[in-house]
Amino acid sequence: MSFTGSFSHRQKSSDNNDSQASQEQNQSIVENHSFRDHDAETFAQPQPEPILADSQDLYSSQIGSDDDTTNSHAATHLREHLQVSGSSMRERFSTFGWISRQDQQRSFAALTPETSPRRQPHSQDDAPIVQNDTATNNDSWQTQPTLPWCPPWNAPSPGGTQQAPIFTDVSFHASQATTIDEDPMDLPPCNGSPTLSQQALHDIADRLFAHRTFGPPKPEPVGQPSVWADARMDLCETLHYFRSYQSACHSTGGFVRGFMFDKVAHxxxxxxxxxxxxxxxxxxxKDKDSGEMKASGDQVEGTTSQNLKNCMSHYNPVVIITGIDNPHMPSQPPHQYCVLDYFKPTHTWVEKSGNSKIVRYRFEKLNARKDSWWRPIDVEDPVELGSFSPPFIKSCGTCARESLQIYLNGWMCLQPTCGLFWLILPSSPDSPRGSEPFEPDEASLVYDPRFLKVHTPWPNDDHEYPLTSNDAMLSSHAVPGEDTSEAFIRGAVCPLCGRCNSRISWTGWECPCGWTKTPPHTLIPALSLREPLWPLTHNYTPSRDTHSPLVKVFVSFAHNYRINRYSLPGISGFIIHMVANRTVVSEPGGPDAMFEELQRVDIGLRRRMIENRQLKGGTYTRNFLVNYGMPYKFIAATASHSFPPSSHPITAARSRLSWAARYLLSHPPSTPPSPSSDDDAMSTSTTSTSFHPSFALREFEEKEFNEVLALGYFESQRVSYHDDGELGLGPTIATISLGAPGTMRIRLKAKHHLGVSKAGVYTDAVPLxxxxxxxxxxxxVDELRDLRATVSSGQYRNRLKxxxxxxxxKTSGNASDALTMKLGHGDIIIMHGVEMQKYYEHSVDHSGKLRFALTCRYIDPDSLCESEKPRYPVExxxxxxxxxxxxxxDEQEGSL
Ligand SMILES: O=C(O)CCC(=O)C(=O)O
Structure with a gap:
C-alpha cells in the first residue's frame, strides 16, 4: 500500500539498526493517525521514534553546548532570546512530524484557541521546551501562522534511490557572502548525504539559482503543457480547479483548488x-512612482491560508498555473496561461518585505518522479528533492514557537506576533552587525537548500489526478436537456493541442487548431415544459409576480392572456407582463411550435465577445445570441442577418410581439390599480406618470419593430442587470419567453438608488x-437646478462631488427588486418609456435546461453609421x- 510504503521509507536513517523496530512502531502510529484522527487519546500514545540524526551538534555549533565551558557572550545573549530544546532532533522531529499533523486535524475540529493552552516562554532553566506539546500548533492553526508540520526529513529522494547532492565544485560566491552566521552549521550525514558546511550549502544554493533567468529571453521548456489557454475566460470556464477571474487563487468549500502565478510576483x-x-x-x-505592485500593508493569514492548510491536512493537492509573464518561470511558457501540474502545499509562513508582513507558501510537485515540461531544455535539476539533511528548526526563546530556517543568512522566528519576528540573532559578539538581533538585508537573502529541496511524501503522491475535466459526457441513450445542462456550457480542453476552449457556439466546441465537438441535441418537447404544480389550462393563468408596495399593478384579461400592467414609482412608462394560457402556447405556429423549431434549426446563436480591460482576452456573454433585421450594435459584434422567410420562429415572434404591443398601447387600463397598490407612495412621484395611448400608438406605428434579438440560454445561463436605453432605440421593447420558466427582476439603478455614482459624484437626476x-x-433639487444655471460646469461638478x-x-449597495415577474413559456413582456430604461435595470435567469428569449425593438437606421448599416433590406x-x-x-374579454 502506498501509504505505508511512503512512510516506511522514512525509517531509513543513519541508524539502521533500529529501523525494523521503529518501522513497526511507526506503522502502528500511522494507522492510529489514519483511523483515529480526532481521537484525543491518540496523543497520549507513546510517540514513535523515527530514526533521525541527532542534531545536538548543530545546536552546539551555533550557540554553544550546555557544557560549553567558554560560555561565550554570544551564547549568553542567545540564551536570552532563544530556547532550544535539550532533547535531540530525533525527539523534535518525532513531535513535529507525527503528532502535529494529528494535532492539526484535532485543532481543525476544535478551532478554538481556548481549548489549546498557549505555551508560555520558558526560562533558561526550564525543561526542554520542544516536546510533545500539541498546543503549539493548536492555536497557531487559527491565528498564528506557523510551519504547519515538519516534512519527513528522512524521506528518500523521489526517484527511489538516494542520490548524493551535486556540490563538489565548491566556490563561494561573494554575492552570497552576506551570510552572517559563519559557524559551520555542519549536519551529520543524513540519507546518505554528506555533512553540509555553510559554504557547501551556499554553493548548492548557487547551483540552484544558477539557471534562473528573469528574462525574456528565457530558454525553451523541455516539453509542452498538456493544458493551456489564451484567455482567462477560456481557462476559468474550462478547468474545474481554476475558476477565479480576478484573483490568483481558486478555493471552494474550504479547500484551495488552484493557483495562478503571473506577472505580479515577489x-x-x-x-x-x-x-x-x-x-x-x-x-x-501600484506604487505611484515606479508603477510596481507593492504591499499596501501587513498581510495576515486569511481564508486562502486556512484553505491551504485544509489541503495539507487532507492531502488535497492543488494545481498551479503560470501566466506567460511570470518572471520566475525557469523557461519560457509557450502560451498566455499554462497549467504546470498538481502540487502539494507543504508550508505556509510569514515574512517581512519592505515594511510589511507578507504570507508565503511552498509547494512541491505531487508526483516528483514525472519530468516537468517547464524544465529548461538542456538543464538538469541540480538537486533532487529530499537529497539533503532536514531543514534546521528552532524554538524561539521569546514566543516558544518553532520556526524552520528558510534562509542561509540565519534562523529567524517566523511568528508574526513575536518580538523576535524576522530578526537574525548574531552568533558571535564580534559579528559585524554587533550582538543585537537585526533584520536581514532583503537583497542578500539566500534560500537554505535544506528547506528549498526538502521532500514531503504524501500517501497519495503516486496518484494521477486529472488536469482536464470530462463532465460533458452524454448518456448512451438520448436524454432531453442533457446536452444543454450546465456541464455543456463549460469549456473543453482540445484533445489535439491542449487549448482550453470556452463553449462559444450553440452547436458545440471549436478549437482554432481545427478540432470540433458537436454533441447531438435531443429535443426537449414543449409538453415537458408544463409545470405540474401550476397546471396550464385554457382559462386565464394565475399570476406569480411579486412587487414592492410602491409599484402599482393593473390587471386585465384578454385574448387568452392575463395582462399584469405595472407602473413603477415616479416615472412615466410601464411594464406589462402578458401571461399566456394553454390556448396561446399550443396554437399552430405558437410558442410550443416555436420552441421546438428553435431546437431543430441552427439560427446562428453564439456567445459574443465583450471587451473587458480587466481580463486578458476579454469576456463572453453569458448567453448565446444572434440578431435579425436592423443591426443591434450595442451587443458587441453580434452577427446580424436579414429576416428569414415567414413561418420561422424569428418572424413569427416579431409578428406576435407587434400585435401585442399595438394592442396594449391602444388599450390603457380602464380600471383603477389593484387594491394592494400604495397610492400614497405614488403621490410623491416627481415625474409624469401620464400615458397618452393615441400618441403612443402613433409613435409605435411610425417605429414598428425592425429588429429581433434572439437569446438562447442553457442551464444556469442568464442575463444580468442591464437596461435597454441605448440611443436610437424606440420607446417600446417586447420579448417573448420560450422554454424553461424565467424570472425577470426589475430594480432601480444603483446610482439612482444611492444618489451617488461609482465615481463618487452626486446623482442630480430627480430622486424616485x-x-x-x-x-x-x-x-x-431646486438648489441644484439654480446652481446649474448660474455657475460654470466645473463649479457645478465640484458641488456634486x-x-x-x-x-x-452610502456609496455602495444595490436597490432591492421593485418587481419580480415569473416568465412562463409563451409569456410576453412589454417595456414602454424612456424613463423606464433611464432609471431602472432588469435581469433574467431561468430554472431549467433551455430557454429562449426573442426581443423586438425599433432601431433608428439613422443612429447607425454607414459601416453599421445592413447590406440587406429590412422588410x-x-x-x-x-x-x-x-x-x-368561455372568454370574458375586458378588464376585471
Ligand atoms: O427575457 C430575457 O431573457 C431577457 C431579454 C433582455 O433582457 C434583453 O434582450 O435585453
Missing part, C-alpha cells in the same frame, strides 16, 4: 522543476420614491399575426 518567489515558492496574493497596490434619503435629496458626504450617502412584418383571432370558448 522577488523571493521561486520556481524550479519540483518546487514553487510564492507570495500569497492580494494586499498589493423608495430611493435612499429620498426627502433629503428632494430638498436639493461634495454632496454625497454632506448628505452622508416590415408581413405575417400580420392577430392574437384576437384565438378566442376561448
Amino acid at each position: 522577488p523571493r518567489d521561486y520556481i524550479d522543476s519540483n518546487v514553487v515558492i510564492a507570495r500569497a496574493g492580494g494586499g498589493q497596490v 420614491p423608495g430611493c435612499c434619503k429620498f426627502e433629503e435629496r428632494m430638498a436639493r 461634495q454632496l454625497p458626504k454632506e448628505l452622508d450617502l 416590415p412584418d408581413n405575417e400580420g399575426y392577430d392574437g384576437a383571432a384565438w378566442t376561448l370558448e
